[in-house]
Amino acid sequence: MQILFVASEGVPFVKTGGLADVIGSLPKALIDQGDEVRVVMPKYKGISAHFKKKMILKKRLTINLGWRNLYCGVEELKHEGIHYYFIDNEYYFKRDGLYGYSDSLDEAERFAFFSKAVLEALPYLDFKPEILHLHDWQTGLVSLFLKTMYHNQDFYNNIRTVFTIHNLKYQGVFPKRIVGDILDYNIQYLTSEGIEYYGRVSYIKAGLVFSDYITTVSEAYAQEIQYPYYGFGLDGLLRKRSRDLFGILNGIDLELYNPENDPEIFVKYTTPQAKLQNKLLLQDLLKLPVNKEIPMIGMVSRLVPEKGLDLVVGVLEDILAENLQLVVLGTGEQKFLHALGETAYRHQDKMSATFAFDEGLSRKIYAAADLFLMPSQFEPCGISQLIAFRYEAVPIVRETGGLKDSVIPFNEFTGEGVGFSFANYNAHDMLFTIRRALGLYHDKVQWDKIIQNIQRGNYGWNDSAKKYHQIYQQLLRQGDERDVRKQRVI
Numbered sequence: 418m419q420i421l422f423v424a425s426e427g428v429p430f431v432k433t434g435g436l437a438d439v440i441g442s443l444p445k446a447l448i449d450q451g452d453e454v455r456v457v458m459p460k461y462k463g464i465s466a467h468f469k470k471k472m473i474l475k476k477r478l479t480i481n482l483g484w485r486n487l488y489c490g491v492e493e494l495k496h497e498g499i500h501y502y503f504i505d506n507e508y509y510f511k512r513d514g515l516y517g518y519s520d521s522l523d524e525a526e527r528f529a530f531f532s533k534a535v536l537e538a539l540p541y542l543d544f545k546p547e548i549l550h551l552h553d554w555q556t557g558l559v560s561l562f563l564k565t566m567y568h569n570q571d572f573y574n575n576i577r578t579v580f581t582i583h584n585l586k587y588q589g590v591f592p593k594r595i596v597g598d599i600l601d602y603n604i605q606y607l608t609s610e611g612i613e614y615y616g617r618v619s620y621i622k623a624g625l626v627f628s629d630y631i632t633t634v635s636e637a638y639a640q641e642i643q644y645p646y647y648g649f650g651l652d653g654l655l656r657k658r659s660r661d662l663f664g665i666l667n668g669i670d671l672e673l674y675n676p677e678n679d680p681e682i683f684v685k686y687t688t689p690q691a692k693l694q695n696k697l698l699l700q701d702l703l704k705l706p707v708n709k710e711i712p713m714i715g716m717v718s719r720l721v722p723e724k725g726l727d728l729v730v731g732v733l734e735d736i737l738a739e740n741l742q743l744v745v746l747g748t749g750e751q752k753f754l755h756a757l758g759e760t761a762y763r764h765q766d767k768m769s770a771t772f773a774f775d776e777g778l779s780r781k782i783y784a785a786a787d788l789f790l791m792p793s794q795f796e797p798c799g800i801s802q803l804i805a806f807r808y809e810a811v812p813i814v815r816e817t818g819g820l821k822d823s824v825i826p827f828n829e830f831t832g833e834g835v836g837f838s839f840a841n842y843n844a845h846d847m848l849f850t851i852r853r854a855l856g857l858y859h860d861k862v863q864w865d866k867i868i869q870n871i872q873r874g875n876y877g878w879n880d881s882a883k884k885y886h887q888i889y890q891q892l893l894r895q896g897d898e899r900d901v902r903k904q905r906v907i
Contacts, residue, residue, distance in 0.1 A: 418889050420447065421546035422456040423535055425528070425555035426515055429496070430464045433515055435667070435800045436553060436583045439634075442670040443885070444499055446878030450886045455544060457535055460492060460503035462511045468494060472503060476541040480534050483601045487530060491538045502542060504534045522599075525591040528620065529599050532558035540572055548889055551580045554589030557624030558600070561612065564627045565602075577892050580628035582621070584797050585642050585649050586723070589620030615650065625654055630892050631662045632885075634798035635819035639664025647795055663888055666822050667798040668878035674783075674807045681780035689868065692784065692809060699785035703769040705742050712858045713742045714851070715786030715810060717779045717801060720749025720757070720772075725792030725815060730756045731844040737767050739855055744782055745770045783808040788854055792839075792847045796820045802836070803876045811867055812836040813854055815847070829857065832866045835874060 426432055428441025444454040460472075472492040480487045490505030504510075509527045517524045536559065539545070551559050560578045567573040595618055596602050607613045612623045625631060633639050641647040643656045655662060676686050683698040684691055693709055700707045714736075718724045729736070730753060736743060737760070745757055745768070754772050761770040771778060783789070789805035791814045798819030802812040806823075814820040816838045827834030837854045839846040857863045 418452045418886075418893065419544065419547045420444075420452055420454045420550055420889065421539075421544070421548070422454060422550050422552065423532075423556045423559055424456065424458050424552040425531070427456060427458055427501075430458070430468060430501070431461050431515060434583075435798065438669065438800055439583070439667055440552065442668065442673070443878055443882065445497075445670075446668070446882035447885060448498070449879075450882050452886060452889070453544075455500040455502065455542075455546075457502040457504065457538070459510045459531055460490070460505040461515060462513065463515070464503075468496070471496075475502075476538065478534070478537050478541075480530060480537055481601075482526070482530055482533060483597070483599050489530075489534045489537065491534075491541060493542075500544070502538065504531055504538065506530065506534075522591065522595065525589070525595045525618075525620075526599050528555045528589065529558055529595075532556060533562055535559055536562055536567055536573070539576075545572075546576060547893060548577045548579060551578060551624055551628065553581070553583045554587060554619075554621035554624070556580075557589065557620040557622070559624075560627035561623040577630075578628040579630045579632060579888065579892065580624040582625075582631065582633040582642070582797070585621070585633075585647070585651065586795075588614070588622070588649065588651075590614055591618050591620070593618055619651075622651060622654065625651065625658065629661070629895075630888060631655075631658060632888065633662070633664050635666045635822045636664035637821045638797045638818040641795070641818060663884075665881050665884045665888075666819055667800060667803070668881050669800060669803045669807065669876055671807070671877040674804050676784055676808050679780055679784070681777045682784040683781060684784075686784070689809070695781065695784040696787070699744070699781050700742070702781070703744065703771075704765070705744075705769055706766055711740065711742050712787045712855055713744060713785060714788045714790050714813075715782040715805075716743070716745045716747070716790045717782055718745075718747045718749075718791070720745075720747045720753040722750075723794045724749075725794055725842075725847070726750075726753045728792045728842070728844040728847050729790070732848045733757075733760050735848055736851060737764050739852065741767070741855060743768045744786065746773070746775060746779055746782055748772055748774055780808075783810055786810040787858060788813055788837075788851075790851070791815070791820060793817055793820060794842055799823070806835065806871050806874055806876050809868055809871055811854065811871070813847075813850055814838050815842060816840045827857070827863075827867050827870075829863050833870070835867060835870045 424440045426437040428437045447454045472494045476491040478489040480489045492503045494501045684694040686692045757770045761768040789810040796818040814824045824836040825834045826838045839850040
């Protein structure tokens with residue numbers, strides 16, 4: 418099958434979050450399944466010159482967006498066997514950062530342009546996709562445009578769409594006046610059955626309404642978003658489309674995250690004894706007491722409420738009363754930076770807090786940590802726990818979304834399980850679970866069972882890529898059946 422991924426970011430070009438990791442690794446796994454997969458994304462200022470100088474201009478286009486006539490360059494780069502296309506417009510994409518504010522008209526205009534440009538570029542790619550696989554709100558308009566503006570053009574007739582929700586909280590919601598000014602639609606589309614969202618316009622809703630299939634990044638999250646607490650006002654629509662909604666757990670790139678050859682960690686390793694050297698060297702780097710017997714809990718996270726930081730701050734003194742070391746890395750809200758920083762200053766023998774985005778240090782923490790804390794309020798999939806598995810740091814998580822699907826709690830009676838979890842979003846439940854994990858850390862027999870279970874796990878994309886492949890096949894079969902029925906009617 419021929420699949421075109423449409424996304425607003427992707428490794429190795431630009432990254433702000435887990436979406437970029439998926440775009441960087443899932444196409445490779447699908448190619449291994451026998452599919453032909455290519456990727457299209459904006460040509461941002463932040464893409465390195467190393468990549469830009471290798472891009473080849475394929476086509477110059479003029480994109481009509483409302484009353485605007487806009488330049489669009491379509492450039493191509495082949496990297497590690499994958500064709501990447503870049504949509505070029507310096508006014509929209511030659512600026513610092515990838516995204517602005519979700520309620521700005523500028524943001525609405527940028528990604529309306531990107532969505533329309535993708536469709537206009539298709540006839541010039543020397544590659545006709547059978548399926549457009551769209552990712553998050555920035556691409557939601559592709560399905561809307563395809564089904565309404567382009568449906569009478571022969572080239573586009575048989576193209577199907579899959580829309581993946583990476584995080585439903587981020588929806589691309591804008592003032593309703595963009596319907597005519599930017600999208601060039603009549604008011605008929607501003608309805609509860611179309612793109613209207615509580616008196617405004619939602620780009621993610623456009624993707625949910627007009628795409629053929631919807632996927633999200635874990636089975637548990639696919640169920641959660643059909644309820645009000647996790648649905649952010651779209652749970653009713655998702656329940657209505659539940660037959661077309663599939664949850665598929667993300668994987669990680671096993672070569673990118675590999676302690677056997679990771680150049681960012683202190684000591685490459687395949688054994689617990691070699692892993693221990695990373696803990697001792699990180700303790701020294703962070704000026705913590707160098708002691709191999711003290712369990713280290715790592716936390717690499719955005720420091721925001723949805724990641725459970727209010728739980729951590731609420732019982733931080735109780736956590737540090739235990740015999741452990743806590744190492745935190747991340748950026749986020751000032752109140753959490755202040756609380757963590759002030760506590761780390763008072764407990765320099767037990768806690769280190771670094772407020773930065775530092776990929777190298779994050780790898781060192783994964784490699785050094787014995788335990789890895791993720792007490793998320795909600796977590797569509799989560800990649801950090803999968804990376805932690807890869808580096809044999811045992812996760813402590815709240816049972817939500819992909820954390821629930823991937824971290825099976827350890828049962829000391831059966832010897833099954835790969836981590837520790839708690840169900841209620843409650844600081845003392847988290848504290849109890851941390852204490853239980855610390856107790857088992859000092860039980861070498863039980864701890865070895867957990868590590869062995871982790872080592873047997875599969876955290877790559879192979880199984881999930883097979884599921885995507887099956888969904889693509891199913892969608893194309895359904896599309897062929899619809900086309901046959903349409904011909905009979907005609």
